[in-house]
Amino acid sequence: xxxxxxxxxxxxxxxxxxxxxxxxxxxxxxxxxxxxxxxxxxxxxxxxxxxxxxxxxxxxxxxxxxxxxxxxxxxxxxxxxxxxxxxxxxxxxxxxxxxxxxxxxxxxxxxxxxxxxxxxxxxxxxxxxxxxxxxxxxxxxxxxxxxxxxxxxxxxxxxxxxxxxxxxxxxxxxxxxxxxxxxxxxxxxxxxxxxxxxxxxxxxxxxxxxxxxxxxxxxxxxxxxxxxxxxxxxxxxxxxxxxxxxxxxxxxxxxxxxxxxxxxxxxxxxxxxxxxxxxxxxxxxxxxxxxxxxxxxxxxxxxxxxxxxxxxxxxxxxxxxxxxxxxxxxxxxxxxxxxxxxxxxxxxxxxxxxxxxxxxxxxxxxxxxxxxxxxxxxxxxxxxxxxxxxxxxxxxxxxxxxxxxxxxxxxxxxxxxxxxxxxxxxxxxxxxxxxxxxxxxxxxxxxxxxxxxxxxxxxxxxxxxxxxxxxxxxxxxxxxxxxxxxxxxxxxxxxxxxxxxxxxxxxxxxxxxxxxxxxxxxxxxxxxxxxxxxxxxxxxxxxxxxxxxxxxxxxxxxxxxxxxxxxxxxxxxxxxxxxxxxxxxxxxxxxxxxxxxxxxxxxxxxxxxxxxxxxxxxxxxxxxxxxxxxxxxxxxxxxxxxxxxxxxxxxxxxxxxxxxxxxxxxxxxxxxxxxxxxxxxxxxxxxxxxxxxxxxxxxxxxxxxxxxxxxxxxxxxxxxxxxxxxxxxxxxxxxxxxxxxxxxxxxxxxxxxxxxxxxxxxxxxxxxxxxxxxxxxxxxxxxxxxxxxxxxxxxxxxxxxxxxxxxxxxxxxxxxxxxxxxxxxxxxxxxxxxxxxxxxxx
Numbered sequence: 001x002x003x004x005x006x007x008x009x010x011x012x013x014x015x016x017x018x019x020x021x022x023x024x025x026x027x028x029x030x031x032x033x034x035x036x037x038x039x040x041x042x043x044x045x046x047x048x049x050x051x052x053x054x055x056x057x058x059x060x061x062x063x064x065x066x067x068x069x070x071x072x073x074x075x076x077x078x079x080x081x082x083x084x085x086x087x088x089x090x091x092x093x094x095x096x097x098x099x100x101x102x103x104x105x106x107x108x109x110x111x112x113x114x115x116x117x118x119x120x121x122x123x124x125x126x127x128x129x130x131x132x133x134x135x136x137x138x139x140x141x142x143x144x145x146x147x148x149x150x151x152x153x154x155x156x157x158x159x160x161x162x163x164x165x166x167x168x169x170x171x172x173x174x175x176x177x178x179x180x181x182x183x184x185x186x187x188x189x190x191x192x193x194x195x196x197x198x199x200x201x202x203x204x205x206x207x208x209x210x211x212x213x214x215x216x217x218x219x220x221x222x223x224x225x226x227x228x229x230x231x232x233x234x235x236x237x238x239x240x241x242x243x244x245x246x247x248x249x250x251x252x253x254x255x256x257x258x259x260x261x262x263x264x265x266x267x268x269x270x271x272x273x274x275x276x277x278x279x280x281x282x283x284x285x286x287x288x289x290x291x292x293x294x295x296x297x298x299x300x301x302x303x304x305x306x307x308x309x310x311x312x313x314x315x316x317x318x319x320x321x322x323x324x325x326x327x328x329x330x331x332x333x334x335x336x337x338x339x340x341x342x343x344x345x346x347x348x349x350x351x352x353x354x355x356x357x358x359x360x361x362x363x364x365x366x367x368x369x370x371x372x373x374x375x376x377x378x379x380x381x382x383x384x385x386x387x388x389x390x391x392x393x394x395x396x397x398x399x400x401x402x403x404x405x406x407x408x409x410x411x412x413x414x415x416x417x418x419x420x421x422x423x424x425x426x427x428x429x430x431x432x433x434x435x436x437x438x439x440x441x442x443x444x445x446x447x448x449x450x451x452x453x454x455x456x457x458x459x460x461x462x463x464x465x466x467x468x469x470x471x472x473x474x475x476x477x478x479x480x481x482x483x484x485x486x487x488x489x490x491x492x493x494x495x496x497x498x499x500x501x502x503x504x505x506x507x508x509x510x511x512x513x514x515x516x517x518x519x520x521x522x523x524x525x526x527x528x529x530x531x532x533x534x535x536x537x538x539x540x541x542x543x544x545x546x547x548x549x550x551x552x553x554x555x556x557x558x559x560x561x562x563x564x565x566x567x568x569x570x571x572x573x574x575x576x577x578x579x580x581x582x583x584x585x586x587x588x589x590x591x592x593x594x595x596x597x598x599x600x601x602x603x604x605x606x607x608x609x610x611x612x613x614x615x616x617x618x619x620x621x622x623x624x625x626x627x628x629x630x631x632x633x634x635x636x637x638x639x640x641x642x643x644x645x646x647x648x649x650x651x652x653x654x655x656x657x658x659x660x661x662x663x664x665x666x667x668x669x670x671x672x673x674x675x676x677x678x679x680x681x682x683x684x685x686x687x688x689x690x691x692x693x694x695x696x697x698x699x700x701x702x703x704x705x706x707x708x709x710x711x712x713x714x715x716x717x718x719x720x721x722x723x724x725x726x727x728x729x730x731x732x733x734x735x736x737x738x739x740x741x742x743x744x745x746x747x748x749x750x751x752x753x754x755x756x757x758x759x760x761x762x763x764x765x766x767x768x769x770x771x772x773x774x775x776x777x778x779x780x781x782x783x784x785x786x787x788x789x790x791x792x793x794x795x796x797x798x799x800x801x802x803x804x805x806x807x808x809x810x811x812x813x814x815x816x817x818x819x820x821x822x823x824x825x826x827x828x829x830x831x832x833x834x835x836x837x838x839x840x841x842x
Contacts, residue, residue: 069082069229069248069250069260070192070216070217070218070229070230070231070248071083071086071180071182071192071193071194071214071215071216071231072182072190072191072192072216072217072218072229072231073086073190073192073216073218073227073229073250074086074192075087075088075089075090075182076088076098076100076120076302076304077098077099077100077118077119077120077125077127077302077304078100078118078302079120079125079148079158079180080118080120080125080126080127080144080146080160081116081118081127081129081144081160082194083158083180083181083182083192083193083194083214083216084125084146084147084148084158084159084160084178084179084180084194085148085155085156085157085158085180085181085182085192085194086148086156086158086180086182086192087120087123087124087125087146087147087148087158088120088122088123088148089148089150089156089182089184090563090564090565090566090567091122091306091561091563095121095122095305095559096121096122096305096306096561097119097120097121097122097304097305098119098120098302098303098304098305098306099117099118099119099120099302099303099304100116100117100118100119100127100300100301100302101116101117101300101301101302102115102116102117102298102299102300102301103115103116103298103299104116104296104297104298104299105296105297105298113132114129114130114131114132115129115130116129117129118144123147123148123149123150124145124146124147125144125145125146125147126143126144126145126146127142127143127144127145127146128141128142128143128144129141129142129144130142139166139167140164140165140166140167141164141165141166142162142163142164142165143162143163143165144160144161144162144163145160145161146158146159146160146161146178147159148180148182153569153615154183154184154185154569155181155182155183155184155185156181156182156183157179157180157181158179158180158181158182159177159178159179159180160177160178160179160180161175161176161177162175162176162177162178163175164176164201174201174202175199175201176196176197176198176199176201176209177197177198177199178194178195178196178197178198179194179195179198180192180193180194180195181193181194184567184568184569185568185569186567186568187220187566187567187568187796188219188220188221188567188568189217189218189219189220189567189568190217190218190219190567191216191217191218192214192215192216192217192218193213193214193215193216194213194214194216195211195212195213195214196211196212196213196214197209197210197211197212198211200236210235210236211235211236212233212234212235212236213233213234213235214231214232214233214234215231215232216229216230216231216232217229217230218230220567223566224252224565224566224567225251225252225253226249226250226251227249227250227251228247228248228249229247229248229249229250230245230246230247230248231244231245231246231248232244232245233245233246243265244264244265244266245264245265246262246263246264246265247262247263247264248260248261248262248263249261249262252309254311255309255310255311256275256276256277256308256309256310256311256312257274257275257276257311258272258273258274258275258276258281258283259271259272259273259274260272260274260285266289267289268287268288268289269287269288269289270285270286270287270288270296271285271286272284272285274300276308276309276310277308277310277312278307278308278310278312279303279304279305279307279308280301280302280303280304281300281301281302281303281304281308282299282300282301282302283299283300283302284297284298284299284300285297285298285299285300286298304563305561306561306562306563307560307561307562307563308563309563309565316360317360317361317362317543317545318360318361318362318545318547319361319362319363319364319365319536319539319540319543319545319547319552320351320355320361320363320364320365320552320557321364321365321366321367321552322348322351322352322355322364322365322366322367322557323348323367323369324345324348324366324367324368324369324371324386324415325368325369325370325371326369326371326372327345327371327372328345328371328372328380328382328383328386328411328656329344329345329382330344330345330346330382330577330579330622330624330655330781331344331346331347331575331577331802331804345382345385345386346781348386349385349386349389349780349781349782350557351557352364352366352386352389352390352392352393352557353389353392353393353782354557354560355393355398355557356389356392356393356395356396356398357396358557358560361398362398362399362543362544362545363398363399363400363401363539363542363543363545364390364393364398364399364400364401365401365403365532365535365536365539365552366390366400366401366402366403366415366416366419367403367405367532368402368403368404368405368408368412368415368416369405369406370406370407370409370412371383371411371412371415378409378410378411378432378435378436379410379411379414379435379487379490379491379677380411380656380677381654381655381656381657381674381675381676381677381678381679381766381780382655382656382675382780383411383414383415383677384675384676384677384780385675385780385781385782386415387414387415387418387494388780388782389782390415390418390419391418394418394420399420399539399542399543400418400419400420400421401419401420401421401422401423401535401536401538401539401542402415402416402419402421402422402423403422403423403424403532403535404416404422404423404424404428404430404526405424405425405428405532406424406425406427406428406429407428407429407430407431408424408428408429408430408431409430409431409432409433410432410433410434410435410491413430413433413495413525414491414494414495417494417495417498417499418494418498419498420542421527421528421538421539421542422525422526422527422528423526423527423528423529423530423534423535423538424517424520424526424529424530425517425529425530425531426517426518426529426530427517428517429514429515429516429517430514430515430517430520430525430526431512431513431514431515432512432514433491433495433509433510433511433512433513434488434491434510434511434512435484435487435488435491436484436512437465437480437483437484439465439467439472440467441467441468441469441470441471442467442468443455443467443468443469443470446468446690447694449695449698450692450693450694450695450696450697450698450699451690451691451692451694451695452690452691452692452693452694452720453468453688453689453690453691454687454688454689454691454720454721454726454729455468455469455686455687455688455689456686456687456688456726456729456730456733457469457684457685457686457687457733457761458684458685458686458730458733458734458736458737458761459683459684459685459737459759459760459761459762460473460475460476460760460761461475461476461479461682461684461760461761461762461763462682462684462685462686462760462761463476463686463761464476464479464480464761464762464763465763466686468688479762479763482768483679483763483764483765483768486676486765486767486768487677487765488510490676490677490765490767491510492506492507492510495509495510499524499525500524501524505523505524509523509525517529532549533549536548536549536552564797566796566797569615570615570796570797570798570799571615571616571617571792571794571796571798571799572613572615572616572617572798572799572800572801573616573617573618573619573620573785573788573789573792573794573798573799573800573801574606574609574610574613574616574618574619574620574801574802574803575619575620575622575781575800575801575802575803576603576606576607576610576619576620576621576622576803577622577624577802577803577804577805578598578603578621578622578623578624578625578636578662578665579596579598579622579624579625580595580596580597580598580624580625581595581596581597581598581625581626581627581628582597582598582600582625582627582628582629582632582633582636582661582662582665583597583598583599583600583628583629583632584599584600584601584629584631584632584635585599585600585601586599586601586602586805587599587602587603587805588805597628598625598628598632599632599805600629600631600632600633600635600636602805603636603639603665604635604636604639606803606805607619607636607639607640607642607643608639609803610643610648610803611642611643611646611648615799616648616801617648617649617792617793617794617798618648618649618650618651618788618789618791618792618794619643619648619649619650619651620650620651620652620653620781620784620785620788621640621650621651621652621653621665621666621669622653622655622781622784623652623653623654623655623658623662623665623666624654624655624656624657624658624662625657625658625659625661625662625665626657626659626660626661626662626679626682627659627660627661627662627663627664627682628660628661629661630661630664630685630736630740632661633661633664633665634664634739634743636664636665637664637665637667637668637743640665640668640669641668644668644670648792649670649788649791649792650668650669650670651669651670651671651672651673651784651787651788651791652666652669652671652672652673652784653673653779653780653781653784654666654672654673654674654675654678654680654766654775655675655678655781656675656677656678656679657678657679657680658674658678658679658680659679659680659681659682659763660682660683660684660761662680663680663681663682663683663744663774664740664743664744666680667743667744667747667748668743668747669747670791671776671777671787671788671791672774672775672776672777673775673776673777673778673779673780673783673784673787674766674769674770674775674777674778674779675766675778675779675780676765676766676767676778677765677766678765678766678769679763679764679765680763680764680765680766680769680774680775681758681759681762681763681764681769681774682761682762682763683740683741683744683755683758683759683760683761683762684737684740684759684760684761684762685733685734685736685737685740685761686733686761687729687733689715689717689720689721690717691717691718691719691720692717692718693718693719693720696718703718705718705719711724711725711728714728737759740759741755741756741759744759748773748774750773754772754773757772758772758773758774766778785800
């Protein structure tokens, strides 16, 4: 409460100060400047009508009266006419669009009117304007196209091409070129420079359009609520002291209410009153002179795709559908022919959170289709991040209905249980609620077919989940039991709280049984049987709205952008995805088995990129890996320390799994976050070598070995290790194990004894890892971003950039389009996939 009162007090001080500035500066400074600097002569009769008309307007724009704003301020569709370098300068989305339409009436010596419009998409725009004098046959049409190019987010250059078509000369057509520059090096400062009509267009004997230069400087003394700007306009062919100087202020003290004022050295001044809605705006401008003679009225309408601040909530309340299906994978690039689209569960999570913050969204329909289960007991860490996003939406007052489309296992129901209501069809089923771990052991099978194994581990728990190991020891069985018990308790707690059931009843329910929708409704697992239209009806009842099935669709909420009025270059937080089995070389993907590999070269390259980018203030390493190569893990570990040594913070966000090598690369993080169901730890070392000697004998395959050096063929698959070689390998493994222990101890600020006690290759859930200080905090990627902002001292809203590995167009085309369309990945079970995973050893 004290913090909130302090914030209101600070806003009140800024409000009062802004009012004083708005009142005092125009009254004091501008008349002084006008008199002392810019005293100008009357417009002489030798000027043509059009020259007089243009000069007395206080603008060198020609062909359409521009709004009162500076070349250092404009950054929407209007920038096409004013300063093309400003076209959507602030936007990070290529899909950003805006539209500008202005109509003016000029009432001095000649009664004329003009019309100016422009539309811009991304960095490209086009426009049209018309000037017409009612008392004479005078009309001038202008067509414009332009574009801008940002250079390292620091500044932008822009160009515009204009075609003029006039009625006042036979030779009434020509072209003009504009160029502009916009620099915003600081949140409180902006510079703009524009050269208009660079080629000096010529219209017969009637009018030569001189080249003009406009320089603008804008200042925001506090924040984006108050902007002060000064522009100087110089035109070739005019006396040096006959330049145009104007001073302006733009304010938005109340969200969506705009008040702008300006005054120039010709003693013209004006006031603009505007109102912004989320996606549109309207303003009226009145210009007058020192004698208070109104000479121009202007009406402006704007449309924009990025939401602006507004004190009005959209009248139409809405609900949105979010569809969850397939793999709970963080960031992916789905490829269709000639098109790549970023997908992944984090996009869904972002959509839920974005909808939660939108006042016009009253409810969410979460459609849950079959999901790929987590590694252990189907309860996945990333599923908990989805659940947290839904709970966040409910905290924001949104009503949430989960529609289970067909079947639901542990992970599907775990997500659905946090909704206000759950609906599923009559032919659906809920089954398998509980946790389990299945381990396939293949050592005896390999022996039967003649494949031997030279297999050793350091750490009594290290071989717990290895398919090539013997059956679990009593200690390992205890370890497995502790994991599934913790996951089971997390499941029970979520259902107990979400469905408001007794603990004993939830324990009876979560025994892996199969429940029909009717039975599920009877015992309180769901609220209604029905189809999507019925789920929408339930949502309508909760929100008090009426939305039909035809009205609701999956909206891409995460593509809705808020207009960031702040200037300057926002700091960046880089997210680097560390997914899959760790190996040296490049990252890749097995397009048949759909498994990922984390290449040390790729991760190191991305870490270097973040380290060398001055705008990147911190790095989040998103880890989802069961381990792999010890050498590759150590190379990544070392590069993380180099990033930290450069002064940047590194935060580790664990997804579903961060074990063995996955924990090795996590250890140096400034802060480590995990989900309660994350599988982590497995601090240990293993070594395995296949021996094909017996297999070759069975197949009558002959082999010969010629060597120099007793142990030169030690790595050969044609024979097992000798006893001496096994000792050598064991010593090396113990050496690596000691290094692993020491690195974790130094990185985590723990004693070697503490780490040894927690190590031994033992695997933990995130909950368990928190208690023994292997991780620092519970939370997903969203929480990791907040923590990163805090420890990196980032006070403004950062830009989040995700580094994804580069892949060739051919591999994208084959791997995503054909393999996925043929659905080949579903030909293989999860158990078979586990055989291919080097989890959790090196």
